[in-house]
Amino acid sequence: MQLNYVAVVVMASVITVLYVHATIWRLATSGARRAVAHGVLLFTGLLFGAVSANVFGAALPPWLALAGGTDVVHLPAACVLFIRHLSESGES
Secondary structure: OHHHHHHHHHHHHHHHHHHHHHHHHHHOOOHHHHHHHHHHHHHHHHHHHHHHHHHOOOOOOHHHHHHHHHHHHHHHHHHHHHHHHHHHHOOO
8 A cells, every 4th residue: 555655656746847847848938047947946856855865764765755855846836837827828
């Protein structure tokens, strides 16, 4: 049963990260802004994941804490980008 929770966390993390980076690629106006947005999100996500892995290392496998920490950083960006997508498409 615990393996199902691990699979859900990892899949949510992967989907969120892919959605954010694909949407940034589509919505950013210039190449410099894209590079900065991708770099900041990836650096902050990996750093937060590494800290989470150190803090929760005894309770969770380090790679799972890294995935969860990366997802925590990308989730707010995904929400903002989704709301922006809705406002541009006229659905909100």
